Amino acid sequence: MRPFTALFLLVMAILPGLAVQPGERLADPAQEARARRLSLELRCLVCQNQSIDDSDAVLAADLRRLVRERIAAGDSDRQIRDFLVARYGEFVLLNPPFSERTLLLWSLPALALLAGAGAVWTLFRRRRAATLAAAPLSAEEEAALRRLLDTPRQD
Amino acid sequence: MIVETGHFALALALALALFQAVVPLWGALRGDGMLARTAQPAALAQFALVTIAFLALTQAYLASDFSVRNVVENSHSLKPVLYKWSGLWGNHEGSMLLWVLILALFGAGVALLSRRLADDMVGATLAVQGMIAAAFLAFLLFTSNPFLRLDPAPIEGRGLNPVLQDPGLAIHPPLLYLGYVGFSIVFSFAAAALLLGRVDAAFARLVRPWTLAAWIALTLGIAMGSYWAYYELGWGGYWFWDPVENASLMPWLTGTALLHSAIVMEKREALKTWTILLAVITFSLSLLGTFLVRSGVLTSVHAFAVDPERGLFILVILVAFIGGSFVLYALRAGAMEGGGLFAPLSREGALVFNNLFLSVTALAVFVGTLYPLLLEALTGAKISVGPPFFNAAAVPLMVPLFLMIPIGQKLAWKRGTLAPSLRLWWCAAAGLALAALIAYAERGGPVLALLGAALGAYLVLGALDDLVERAARGGRARILGRLAGLPRSVVAMALAHAGAGLMVLGIAATAFETERIASLRLGERIALGAYTLTLEGIAPYTGPNYSALAARFALHDATSRLAELAPAKRVYLGREMPTSEVARYRHGLGEVYVALGEVHEGSRVDIRAYDKPFVLLIWLGPVLMAFGGLLSLSDRRLRIGIPARARGLATNPAE
Numbered sequence: 043m044r045p046f047t048a049l050f051l052l053v054m055a056i057l058p059g060l061a062v063q064p065g066e067r068l069a070d071p072a073q074e075a076r077a078r079r080l081s082l083e084l085r086c087l088v089c090q091n092q093s094i095d096d097s098d099a100v101l102a103a104d105l106r107r108l109v110r111e112r113i114a115a116g117d118s119d120r121q122i123r124d125f126l127v128a129r130y131g132e133f134v135l136l137n138p139p140f141s142e143r144t145l146l147l148w149s150l151p152a153l154a155l156l157a158g159a160g161a162v163w164t165l166f167r168r169r170r171a172a173t174l175a176a177a178p179l180s181a182e183e184e185a186a187l188r189r190l191l192d193t194p195r196q197d
Numbered sequence: 198m199i200v201e202t203g204h205f206a207l208a209l210a211l212a213l214a215l216f217q218a219v220v221p222l223w224g225a226l227r228g229d230g231m232l233a234r235t236a237q238p239a240a241l242a243q244f245a246l247v248t249i250a251f252l253a254l255t256q257a258y259l260a261s262d263f264s265v266r267n268v269v270e271n272s273h274s275l276k277p278v279l280y281k282w283s284g285l286w287g288n289h290e291g292s293m294l295l296w297v298l299i300l301a302l303f304g305a306g307v308a309l310l311s312r313r314l315a316d317d318m319v320g321a322t323l324a325v326q327g328m329i330a331a332a333f334l335a336f337l338l339f340t341s342n343p344f345l346r347l348d349p350a351p352i353e354g355r356g357l358n359p360v361l362q363d364p365g366l367a368i369h370p371p372l373l374y375l376g377y378v379g380f381s382i383v384f385s386f387a388a389a390a391l392l393l394g395r396v397d398a399a400f401a402r403l404v405r406p407w408t409l410a411a412w413i414a415l416t417l418g419i420a421m422g423s424y425w426a427y428y429e430l431g432w433g434g435y436w437f438w439d440p441v442e443n444a445s446l447m448p449w450l451t452g453t454a455l456l457h458s459a460i461v462m463e464k465r466e467a468l469k470t471w472t473i474l475l476a477v478i479t480f481s482l483s484l485l486g487t488f489l490v491r492s493g494v495l496t497s498v499h500a501f502a503v504d505p506e507r508g509l510f511i512l513v514i515l516v517a518f519i520g521g522s523f524v525l526y527a528l529r530a531g532a533m534e535g536g537g538l539f540a541p542l543s544r545e546g547a548l549v550f551n552n553l554f555l556s557v558t559a560l561a562v563f564v565g566t567l568y569p570l571l572l573e574a575l576t577g578a579k580i581s582v583g584p585p586f587f588n589a590a591a592v593p594l595m596v597p598l599f600l601m602i603p604i605g606q607k608l609a610w611k612r613g614t615l616a617p618s619l620r621l622w623w624c625a626a627a628g629l630a631l632a633a634l635i636a637y638a639e640r641g642g643p644v645l646a647l648l649g650a651a652l653g654a655y656l657v658l659g660a661l662d663d664l665v666e667r668a669a670r671g672g673r674a675r676i677l678g679r680l681a682g683l684p685r686s687v688v689a690m691a692l693a694h695a696g697a698g699l700m701v702l703g704i705a706a707t708a709f710e711t712e713r714i715a716s717l718r719l720g721e722r723i724a725l726g727a728y729t730l731t732l733e734g735i736a737p738y739t740g741p742n743y744s745a746l747a748a749r750f751a752l753h754d755a756t757s758r759l760a761e762l763a764p765a766k767r768v769y770l771g772r773e774m775p776t777s778e779v780a781r782y783r784h785g786l787g788e789v790y791v792a793l794g795e796v797h798e799g800s801r802v803d804i805r806a807y808d809k810p811f812v813l814l815i816w817l818g819p820v821l822m823a824f825g826g827l828l829s830l831s832d833r834r835l836r837i838g839i840p841a842r843a844r845g846l847a848t849n850p851a852e
Contacts, residue, residue, distance in 0.1 A: 144568075
């Protein structure tokens with residue numbers, strides 16, 4: 043093997059590769075599935091908008107290991123989330139929990155839908171009222187109408 | 198010399214844009230047709246000048262002219278020609294030059310294709326386009342000049358980010374920009390209509406082809422970006438709710454709403470104020486997207502520019518255009534008269550429903566994208582808003598919208614009944630039968646994914662049913678002939694809606710993928726759904742500007758050897774981080790997808806392998822949507838509805 047190839051293989055070997063590595067996984071498939079689900083909701087703090095499940099970063103691997111350790115130790119999902127928030131702050135959660143800080147975030151889409159639906163409804167009602175109330179026939183129109191109605195049908 | 202020519206052309210383009218922003222507008226408002234008409238040659242000349250600048254920079258890239266700083270920072274002499282050329286827009290300065298080029302392209306398009314329009318309308322529209330061009334040309338020249346020289350020139354360039362060295366770079370950014378910069382012209386038309394007080398059905402008809410053109414490009418651009426991320430990033434995801442993706446999705450959502458509301462405005466003269474507002478909002482969201490991506494306020498995978506000076510400049514542009522257009526809208530919207538009346542249960546009503554849900558979805562994406570930024574700016578608290586939020590917000594809004602599509606198509610204008618929709622029961626039944634079949638074959642499965650499959654099938658069948666039902670109106674005889682004779686716009690609508698259905702099917706299918714994460718020795722095999730992967734070898738190889746290590750796998754199904762798959766890791770010259778090259782095997786509409794992880798002692802590799810059934814539907818759906826858009830663009834109504842030009846042709850038979 044040429045020296046370059048050897049060096050290259052060495053570099054390749056020490057560089058982290060995949061998101062979840064085979065060696066990281068838990069033996070129990072149910073626990074592993076839980077770990078994967080939980081990992082998708084946790085942010086890789088040094089990455090740009092990636093979950094720790096997706097990321098190749100070393101920190102993400104550390105966090106994945108940490109999550110699996112806690113699961114193996116019997117923690118609930120909630121306990122694990124709380125543990126990570128205590129360490130890294132709410133920034134670590136990709137699913138922001140409902141609190142007064144995120145009140146607007148969670149409620150705005152629903153409020154907008156209600157407000158929009160309300161606006162559409164009012165518009166229809168107002169239009170309808172306007173059509174019903176609009177334009178009583180003028181004297182001439184009234185006369186024209188009477189003429190038409192009084193004319194015997196030709197057919 | 199060529200580089201200086203480009204630089205000079207850009208400066209001239211700025212001067213011309215300033216002229217174009219002021220003089221034709223003056224003419225339009227004063228009723229001076231001669232001054233208003235100066236907009237057309239100005240727009241054409243501006244396009245020519247920006248093209249010269251663009252070609253000059255292209256030449257510097259192709260010739261690897263390392264006396265130009267932008268080339269040094271983003272190119273390398275050993276890079277394949279495709280990436281030398283497309284690497285031009287793989288960086289901040291170059292991509293802004295592309296932005297301005299497309300802006301000028303749309304201006305020139307209006308100058309050429311709007312001869313039947315009143316002088317003042319063209320003048321005012323191109324003047325607004327000139328204002329946008331002036332702002333962004335100034336931004337380019339003063340903060341992001343791609344033509345700056347370096348002295349002494351280095352021998353070699355620093356190369357392009359390896360992730361970007363992919364054919365996707367040649368396609369994705371130009372399409373995306375054609376889309377979201379293309380909406381600028383719709384904005385300019387809206388601003389001109391407000392300025393001149395001429396908001397009517399003719400306006401809707403006028404902007405429709407431009408809105409469609411931009412929408413088609415944006416649809417394809419987003420789909421292409423998603424497909425690129427799928428095969429490049431190595432874990433097979435297709436949508437990440439990344440802020441940069443959201444930045445392109447927001448104008449797409451409001452642009453789609455605009456496309457639908459403009460139909461109501463064109464046919465019934467209703468929803469005028471709302472349509473104008475959507476035109477303004479759509480381009481405002483494009484500007485916001487440019488700000489988010491180009492200012493570096495988000496540090497996400499795509500944001501490669503981090504410079505507060507630039508951010509502030511774009512923020513000023515953003516505030517000026519959005520603020521200005523909203524003030525104009527507030528002043529003039531009241532003067533617009535409401536048009537045709539319609540009952541809530543009518544085609545118009547269904548399109549209002551569409552607009553409500555699309556706009557609220559756009560708002561949800563907007564809030565989710567900007568909330569963490571604003572919260573941090575105001576309180577210092579850092580939170581993350583990720584995929585779980587966006588899925589929770591968008592899915593409940595999309596489902597009623599999708600359910601409504603086939604029903605809306607069957608409602609009559611003005612006042613409809615649900616009676617014609619009753620025949621859709623067979624589409625719904627077929628969808629549910631499909632879900633039951635999948636559940637039986639897969640022995641269960643996530644309920645949401647099964648319902649998603651039912652929804653997708655209902656959409657596709659509902660779209661086809663509409664065509665068949667229309668063709669069958671004159672009786673069963675010669676139904677095929679009538680099917681072929683349907684107006685293109687009707688077929689276009691059906692295809693676009695069926696495309697949405699295909700996409701939903703593809704997304705639902707991701708729940709049924711098989712994933713294997715494993716460590717394999719030479720000769721070892723793993724099962725992957727109905728397939729088997731065998732590791733046959735590990736070997737290094739070299740490319741033009743990288744060295745790579747590939748693992749060779751044989752892919753078998755129950756009976757035979759199907760393919761050889763060689764996922765690899767590449768290390769590019771001058772870069773430390775390796776990139777992953779996945780290997781894929783297509784079967785029908787699905788794919789086997791293998792990504793290479795760690796390589797141990799040269800004889801054992803970690804891999805992540807997937808069998809993804811029907812995954813290609815995720816992108817084929819949007820492609821079909823865009824094709825529907827193209828078909829609609831070629832509809833008779835838009836092709837022939839140009840009386841003035843037709844008359845011009847009649848009087849000039851020699852032409």
